[in-house]
Amino acid sequence: MNEYIEANKQSWGMIAKDHYETFKARLLAHKTTLSQTQIQELGDIAGKRLIHLQCNTGADTISLARMGAKVTGVDLVPENIHYARKLAADCGIDDARFIESNVLEMIDKHHEKYDIVFTTEGVLCWLPDLYLWACNVRHLLADDGFLYVLDSHPFYMIWDEEKLPELVVKYPYFQKNADQDEWIGGYASESKQATNYSWMYTMGEIVTALSQAGLHIEWLHEFDWLFFQLSAEKQIKDKEGNWVFPEHKERLPYTFSLKATIR
Numbered sequence: 001m002n003e004y005i006e007a008n009k010q011s012w013g014m015i016a017k018d019h020y021e022t023f024k025a026r027l028l029a030h031k032t033t034l035s036q037t038q039i040q041e042l043g044d045i046a047g048k049r050l051i052h053l054q055c056n057t058g059a060d061t062i063s064l065a066r067m068g069a070k071v072t073g074v075d076l077v078p079e080n081i082h083y084a085r086k087l088a089a090d091c092g093i094d095d096a097r098f099i100e101s102n103v104l105e106m107i108d109k110h111h112e113k114y115d116i117v118f119t120t121e122g123v124l125c126w127l128p129d130l131y132l133w134a135c136n137v138r139h140l141l142a143d144d145g146f147l148y149v150l151d152s153h154p155f156y157m158i159w160d161e162e163k164l165p166e167l168v169v170k171y172p173y174f175q176k177n178a179d180q181d182e183w184i185g186g187y188a189s190e191s192k193q194a195t196n197y198s199w200m201y202t203m204g205e206i207v208t209a210l211s212q213a214g215l216h217i218e219w220l221h222e223f224d225w226l227f228f229q230l231s232a233e234k235q236i237k238d239k240e241g242n243w244v245f246p247e248h249k250e251r252l253p254y255t256f257s258l259k260a261t262i263r
């Protein structure tokens with residue numbers, strides 16, 4: 001495992017307990033942590049074998065189990081897996097399975113097939129090799145299975161997040177090197193100081209990685225909202241619970257989703 005992944009593993013481990021507590025409260029109060037968009041785009045998943053990549057402490061995995069899927073969650077971080085199992089037990093889900101692994105290494109160590117590979121909300125930027133990721137997804141998919149991704153739109157990733165809705169490019173769209181950050185978390189925990197690394201991908205690179213791994217894009221949707229709150233003062237929540245900068249509504253992309261099948 002390279003030093004970047006190791007640093008990310010340590011960093012995410014520092015906020016695992018906070019995430020567990022936040023998501024436990026949400027899952028005890030609400031049926032799901034998934035957005036309406038995800039639920040609608042996924043369709044009926046009852047009885048499907050579903051693997052959730054980068055599952056964190058398992059909140060979405062449990063929501064997917066509550067929709068009737070047979071779920072397996074995968075995450076790099078042992079603390080996340082520990083708390084995901086605990087969260088499942090707290091929620092009375094006894095058939096969810098959680099695996100500690102780098103998602104880029106599933107091809108070497110996990111040989112079960114799935115109807116759905118699910119990965120959403122803050123995932124691709126943590127992966128140093130998108131083609132290798134796509135090959136792992138391909139490896140996990142049953143012949144008639146599909147991949148579902150919902151994540152930050154690559155074009156949104158270029159902006160200085162502290163200045164939005166003012167548009168200041170901070171991260172070049174075509175950046176190849178890892179970006180080093182000293183803070184982790186903030187969306188389901190306080191931010192903690194911890195060196196971590198992330199990567200930029202263009203929309204072309206995402207689509208090309210999947211295509212070169214043998215996947216066919218059924219559709220790719222782009223949205224003018226973010227799936228998390230960046231600024232309490234500057235964003236408003238729409239009726240589906242997504243976060244919008246009013247100045248950019250119907251003008252700029254913030255999130256994308258896609259469905260891909262085996263060619």
Ligand SMILES: C[S@@+](CC[C@H](N)C(=O)[O-])C[C@H]1O[C@@H](n2cnc3c(N)ncnc32)[C@H](O)[C@@H]1O
Binds near residue numbers: 056076101126
């Ligand atoms: C932003 S979180 C995913 C968000 C998730 N949807 C949630 O509900 O919290 C990113 C996750 O990716 C995991 N991760 C980062 N790099 C990984 C890798 N190479 N393999 C597996 N998991 C990884 C982190 O441990 C973290 O749990």
